[in-house]
Amino acid sequence: MSLLKSLTQQIIQQKFIPNDLSDNDLAEFCQQANEAYRQGNPIISDQDYDFIYLAELKNRLPQHPLLQLVEPEGQGFSEEKVRLPEIMLSTDKAYSWGEIQKWIERIEKACIELDTDIKTIQIKATPKLDGFAGYDDGLHLYTRGDGKKGSDITRVFDRGLQVFNDSERGQGAGEIVVKKSYFEQCLSDSFEHPRNFQASLIKEKELDEKAKQAIVDKAALFVPFAQLPNWRGGINELSDNFKKIIADILIMVDFDIDGVVFEITDVNLKSHMGANRKFHRWQIAYKENKDKAQVKVLGVTPQVGRTGKITPVAELEPTQLSGATIVRATGHHYGLVKEQGLGEGSIVELTRSGLVIPKIIKVLKPAEISIPEICPSCSSVLTWQSDFLMCMNHAECPAQIIGRMEYFFKILANNDGFGIATIEKLYEHGVRTISQIYQLNEQDFVNMDFGDKTSQNLSNQLRRSFTQEIEDWRFLAAFGINRMGMGNCENLLKSYSIKDIFKLNESEIANINGFATLSAALIVDGLKTLREEYDYLLTYKFNLELTSLKQVNLDFSHPLVGRKVVFTGRMKGSRDEMKRHAKSIGIQVVSSVTGKTDYLIIGDKVGQKKIESAEKFGVKILSEADYINIITQ
Ligand SMILES: [Zn+2]
Known part of the structure; x- marks a missing residue:
């Protein structure tokens, strides 16, 4: 057995938690788990994959190809891949009402941009099938493959597979599924999971008798998404009845489902919201993670992180959760210990939702607590910063x-x-x-x-x-400066080149879309402390792949992308709102007109001085209406 395989085995057996794994091992494991799942032989539960491993990968390597690509489905056939009639994307996922609300906010924003009344917007909700995705163009059936190219698996229809509701072929995207009740009655002895059975239906070699019978019995079917029963209503109705809608949809069909898909139906709004490389922005899948457990705490140990934050780690009575044995969980911060009485002998409620190691949601039965007064590593006296207990001896701890x-x-x-x-x-x-x-x-x-x-x-x-070669944002993020994670570093380097960032002041950073004033101040401070080390390391000539400043343009096609623009005067819309919107579409908003400014956008009652400096520096002047025309053309 290769070293890699044995590592995989050990991860499956939970001998390692993701924290123990190097980035490469983690990525490799995710890749293997994903392939195994797609081939119908999952090596870990879907929950563990989504909530633990993929979540950790997203956290550590947000740029990893596995997260960028549409989840491949139905790979591993010998046939050559063929271009799909239509690109098939994955669905973005939400795990809480809060995340659905954020999606609704994006719809609201799009409505404002299109001048559409939000009250007229209809939401459609359908069950999210946990089957085998395919695309039926009427002649052929294709696997989703990588979303652009898939394999031709028309043989499933040749084998007699029917379309759900006795409807016609050629209804586009859908899933091959098997009825839940039928699977339990007739197939569960031979197949571990419906997914294994679904995968077996499309395999090249001849079907076994049970699979043939399931097709004859119309228990195995192709379900076009267009045929799914659904709920429709306005955004208010959705907000008011969210839980009930979810509960109703989860029992709407006799197939395995792993969530609810929400989408808007308005064609204009859909095309305005568009898609990124991975999923449509007008659609989202809500998934529930119900895995919780009540566990006894054997002890709480303080752990010092690289930022000086002290984390309470609870040692637990070994407990089964989502198919894994949990022996420790993080208490997040000492505020929880203090307020809820997390201590030796307390009973806590655990969940694994979206987290690497299980998280303690609440203390059900408090116990006597112990709050460390000195740092377990350097013995400095600890201080509280809101809920966080900190060791401030950053230089020597x-x-x-x-x-x-x-x-x-x-x-x-x-x-x-x-x-x-x-x-x-x-x-x-x-x-x-x-x-x-x-x-x-x-x-x-x-x-x-x-x-x-x-x-x-x-x-x-x-x-x-x-x-x-290494991406410059990754190199910068590696220093672990406060507020300078990989995402922020990449964002920063899209606006300024790495050689210029040490010269930036707070307002220049705060002006980049996605940065707040507080973060900007912390970043400026952090960069100051890093300067010497950074300069020294660059003498080793790290082979940096520079982030292209123009990359910010990719998503936007209007001519003002990347331009420095000043807004002045009284606008028809709110000026703050205009600035915020401008930043969000890749325009650099600056506050005063200088030789570097590209455009001055003027509303009513503009001071003569601004106009004069614009003329002096040769800055182009646009009216509010001109500006709106340009960005919306
Ligand atoms: Zn310390």
Whole structure:
């Protein structure tokens, strides 16, 4: 058995939690789990895949191809892939009413942009089938494949498969499913899960008798989405009756379903909202995660993170949850310990929803608590910052120093060997900064008792980490500056090149869409502390792949993308709203007219001074109406 396979086995057996895995191992595991699922032989539960592994992957590597691609379905056939008649995207997912509300807000925004009355908007809700996706153009049936190209599996229809409701062929996208009641009665002895059975229907080799019979009995069917029973109503109705609507839809059909799909029906609004590479913005699937458990706490241990935050980690009586044995869970922050009485002997309610390690939702039965007064790593006196207990000894606290160094290599994700054990050992030998690590050579590692082979490997890995091309935003994020996660770094570097970011002031950062003033201040401070280390590391000539400043343009086609624009005067719409909207469509909003400004947008009652400076600097002047024409053309 290869090393990789045995690691997969150990992950399945929960000998590792995602936290223990390197980014590469995590990504590799997700890929394997995804393929296994698509082939009808899942190696972990859907819940674990969605909520634990994929969630962690999204957290660590938001750019990973697995998250960018439409989930492949029906891969692994020998046939050549053919272009689908229509692109089939995945569906965006929501796990709470809050997330559905955010989707509704996006609809409201689109309505404003189109000048459509939100009250006229109808929402359609249908069951989300947990079957095998396909596209029926009337002649052929295709698997979804990668969303653009799939395999021809028309043979399923040749084998007699019927269309749901005895309706016609050629209704586009749908799923091959099997009736739940039928599966339980006739097939559950032979197939572990309906998915295995559904996958078996399309396989190339001849069907077995049970599958043939299921087709004859019309228990196995192709269900075009257009044929699904549905609920329709306005946004208010949806808000008022959300729970009931979900409950009704979940029992609407006799097929396995794993959620509810909501979409808008207005054609103009749909085309205005459009799609990204992965899913349609006018559609969302609501999935429930009901997995909860009540567990006894055996003890609570404080853990120091790289930012100095102290996290209470509860050791638990081993408990089964979503098919896995849970032995510890994070209490998120010490505010929860204090307010709810999380301590040895307390009973807590656990969930795994959307989290890497299970989260404690609430304490059902409190117990005596113990709040640490000093940092378990450096013995500094701890301080409270709202709900968070913090060790403020950022410069010297061993746990924080080790955490930061480990984080750097983890985020870089192009090297191996610099996990927690290596970093702790380096720390013991006096290493405190990333730049110190980059000064080490093979002999230095040998002198620190690393062993010849390991030393050679570590030295090679270090070299690899700066010779291999790496995205500049990832490099920047690896330093773990407050508010500078991968997403923010990428956003920042879309507006300013990495060589310019140290010169930025708060207002320049706050002006980038997605950054608030508070974050901007923290980022400026953080960059200051990083400067020396950063300059030093660049002497190693890290091979940075620069984020293209124009990338911001990709989504927008109007001519003002990336331009510096000043708004002035009284506008017909609210000026703040206009600025916010402008930022959201890739325009750089600046406050004063300078030689770098591209356009001055004027409303009524504009001060003469603004006009004069615009003329002086040769800045083009647009009326509010001209501006709106340009961005909407
Ligand atoms: Zn400390």
